[in-house]
Amino acid sequence: MNALSEFHWLRPEWLWALLPLAVIGWGLLRQTSRLSAWEKQCDPHLLAELLIRRARHHRWPLVLLAVAWVLAVIALAGPVWQKLPEPVYRTQAARVIVLDLSPSMNASDLRPSRIARARFKVLDLLNRYREGQTALVVFAGEPFVVSPLTDDTKTIAALVPTLSPELMPVSGDHMRTALRMADELLRRAGIQDHGEIVLVTDGYDDPAGTLEAVTALRAHGRRVSVLAVGTEEGAPISLADGGFLKDSTGAIVVPRLDPAALSELARQGGGHFVHLSADDRDIDALSSNPIVQVREVRPESARHSMDRWREEGPWLVLVLLPLAAFAFRRGWLTVVALAVLTLPPDPASASGWQDWWARPDQQGVQALQVGDGKKGG
Template identity: 55%
Template structure:
């Protein structure tokens, strides 16, 4: 015996607890009297009936519970053969690609509206086979009869009037004959043809083919696109198509020939409208000649026996109702208080806060991720990315390890506390000497500190008077000093004070600039970041030049996030020298000559014509050449 819905068997767990409680209660009642009275005297001393009748309601409840759960679980033990039926309808859609379809009396154009209508037809063609033909002077196969309408829908947007390889007037009769041959080769006995056009073309020939199709068991419906007011037909070289007198040709919809054509084919005539109401009318029910045939396939279907168990419950329910047991149950259900609402989102049921935060981190919402992260390493990474360097430093306070010291050094450097950053990088290298990122940032910080140290000798006052003679690596405090400001007696003290103030200002300005730079750039791990404005010359590195300073948490979120790409994204956030595919690293590693070659290659790629309809154009041309006998 099998169960169709085995999870319902979990509802037997409360029943097992109920039986266990009854057994414990009966044992406890018996044990009390057994301890006080001899067993052979106990039947004569007990007054009244035993507790067995009082247990009958609970026993009936247990039996009813068991039967109900088994019925809901769906017990089956017999297979029944079930024949398989399939809809074997064949539908051919004929799209007119004559130049008049470019008229814009229907916005954006008649052809665009026709494509929308065909997409609606394909959307409702969930069963059977469907084919798509395009025609103007000749018919062309876009897709033969297939059960996969999606493959046809992918080609519809590329259908334009310039795909037709030969000019000439539209031949609706040839298109109908070609569609009839296609249905005949497929063995269709009652196919459906839907003509999407704005003109009947050669009406006499089209009517003759429509009657022939109806006599063969097929059906022709017409979906007209256009308006009676009409619109000019755009010309290929610009302007509009003109008639023999030089007047602009107006393409107007004449519904009578198309309506007559639909009557001859035994189908319907509809005009295109916004929405899918017209296409649903065309594809409604059996009016399209659909046939449901029994195939040779046989499917097995289980016969469910659960409803028979419900018949056993009916006497129990009647007994419970007569004894008044159902009334308290119904009353209890009615007076139960409503369940209080809780502010729990759907994602809270399936993802822990760290997993939700990692999702926000991968999406770029680092501030929300910092609030949700409970893991301190990831919280530090999120705060660092959001520009809260002090918060990142606080989150790292309770962590140890080489990666933690490296991340702590990055945060200290961003805050302008370069001396402490040097110590943090050195501690990271002591624990992991092979950490190239820490060594790289350590060198940058040391260079910055060397440039900010005061010179050993007093600079020449004449050099201070002439700003043009100052070196590129001098401290900003020397640039701020005006000529003649220093006195020969207290020049050293004033210079020391100026240097101290300049260094403090440099740290503050540097920290602010780095924060702005960090906030404006979502990826701080690129090696080609432009240095933020600082107090020293731009040729020297500062904290914003740390090419590999993104925080790297030692552990990643749980594996379920890998399926959504969150964990992978966070791993990409860990910069290293082994990532040549990072945009910034690639740009910085290119020489001027290589960059010029890359730009030239991109320019050549932009010159490649983007022609998604090229395959259809070549296919139509090959069909035309084969039809003329110029190709085998």
């Protein structure tokens, strides 16, 4: 893109500081024009008696002051026309929530049911996850990805209320496969040596295979935490027709929570083990001490990059340095101060400050009113 089209000021309000300089310059121009008019009307040998001339070398401090003033104002206003990419460093956290949708999650030992309470807790977790990326996997007889890793947790939250064991095409408990799928999601996202898996479940049927999967995850740098859903007393599993789930012998199935087995699962995974609670203690524990990694977000990632403008004003300060050196010459500041304070020249030079506000005849009347007859005449 053309640099001229990108040109702008970072602090344009500083340009108002040029107005006082413009007023002083206008006064100097008026003085010059009035002196030229007198030179045309009077003989040269009379001008020395009529006008108070300023030495030409006294104008150089004013010229240098004007140049320095303009350069300083431009530098302060911040001229820019080139944009530079600036890498952004952010805290990167990644976690996968694995939700159990096996038939036992329909047990009613937690009111209204285990799955209903589990869904609420998943929503609470999503609300806590404000940084990084989150994915959601559900499983029963087979695992399914509800959402891959994303930083849009609101989209995941919108899907959670629809999740239930009845949606799963195959009943069962393939937790081991679900854990491996969670690991695969993290790996595909480029997260090789960190990441967390939060398992929301009421138990598992394959202790040896599940522990083996968790041990492998831990070796990859993953951390597995467990939110246990249910009670040790258990309760029957309600069916849609109003009855209860029965086994092959006709006995009513009463799934009971095994805290020791789930606690061992979390211990092997290096994570937290918590019971589902009526308050936020379980959520506080699961969201504490997250596994994070500070990484650089590359500039080509438009969503996470920030741009800054390269300010060119400081280069003008280098030009000001030789001009500032003149200020150390003896009497230079005094000349500038006197020149500025006496602009426009006094009335004896035929171009006084009062000329800006009143005509010569009006000035004479005002002088007579104050008793200055000599001036009024």
